[in-house]
Amino acid sequence: MAEFPEGAPCWMDAMFTDLEGAKEFYGYVLGWTFGESSTEYGEYTQAYSDGKAVAAIVPPMPGADAQSAWCLYFASPDAAATAEKIKSAGGELLMEPMQVGVFGTMAIAKEPSGAVFGVWQPGDHKGFEKTGEPVSFAWAELCTRDAATVDAFLPQVFPYRARQMETPGPDGEGMDFKIFSLGEGESPVLGRMTMGEEFPPEIPAYIQVYFAVPDCDEAVSRARRRGGMLHFGPMDSPFGRFAALTDPQGAAFAVIDGSTRVGEMPDLT
Structure with a gap:
């Protein structure tokens, strides 16, 4: 591959x-x-x-x-x-x-x-043999309380172009979110999200990985039946219906059904 x-x-x-x-x-x-x-x-x-x-x-x-x-x-x-x-x-x-x-x-x-x-x-191991399909890696977001530092760091390490996502909320205040992309086609590879008050202060900066699933609600139900904990969602978005969880040993992950999309895609600047 x-x-x-x-x-x-x-x-x-x-x-x-x-x-x-x-x-x-x-x-x-x-x-x-x-x-x-x-x-x-x-x-x-x-x-x-x-x-x-x-x-x-x-x-x-x-x-x-x-x-x-x-x-x-x-x-x-x-x-x-x-x-x-x-x-x-x-x-x-x-x-x-x-x-x-x-x-x-x-x-x-x-x-x-x-x-x-x-x-x-x-070397011989190239990496993922399957991505963006059900039950494989779909997306990732770097969640941080120091967005300016992260935004300065990432393009110094990798050949990224950063674009701000315009996501106005009902009160006029949008979520602070950036997309980092690669190549001439500007393929998005990573998101950066500013952690707000909804994140307990003891949670450090981390990278949230998303797994694609055919049915977000079913994946959440199965996770909870096996001792997983739901932290957010399921919620509809223009990117798909998603939810954030931790497994029984405390590892955080998210699931997303990209076939179920609600709302208009936000603008990038």
């Missing part, structure tokens, strides 16, 4: 203390199946939809005590060079570029407002 362009979301994984529980939850909610765990790479286990790789799960490293969370990786032709850009732009490297066998080279970083993300330089 073709490699992803620089700056495009290309893969995601998450650490779970209860790996079997994660398999059961996402298998039930999204219909994922799981491959054999790779003991050579810390029981790294890929998830599949229709036989195509869509994500991976892994147990935490010995001694690690981190909250379960999905980590989104952005494609890079040179992980070491991207790592230098991250540091120069005010970000922090949590894991220096590390070669993962023949599969590629990875790094883990934190942007200045605190959201964690990954960098992936592909």
Whole structure:
């Protein structure tokens, strides 16, 4: 398959203390199946939809005590060079570029407002084998309380063009939201949303990943039946009907049915 362009979301994984529980939850909610765990790479286990790789799960490293969370990786032709850009732009490297066998080279970083993300330089593993289709990665938004810092950071690291989304509300005050795009066709690859008072202060900046689903309400019902917690929605939008949840181990994610769209698309400036 073709490699992803620089700056495009290309893969995601998450650490779970209860790996079997994660398999059961996402298998039930999204219909994922799981491959054999790779003991050579810390029981790294890929998830599949229709036989195509869509994500991976892994147990935490010995001694690690981190909250379960999905980590989104952005494609890079040179992980070491991207790592230098991250540091120069005010970000922090949590894991220096590390070669993962023949599969590629990875790094883990934190942007200045605190959201964690990954960098992936592909080798044999190019990334997602399925995106934008039901039960695969559909979209992502970087949620932050320091929009100006994020807006300055991202284009220094990846070749993004940023555009403000005009979303006027009933009181005349719109949501502060930007779209970051790539290439001549300006393909949108990432959103940036300012976190308002609806976000509890203890929630740090993070990247919200969206999974495409054929029926948002059904996906929410299935998640709740398996111990997931609903935080927002389901809600209609011009982009689809969506909802935000956490799984039983605390990893945040959202589901969206892009076939159910309500309202006019907002303008970009």
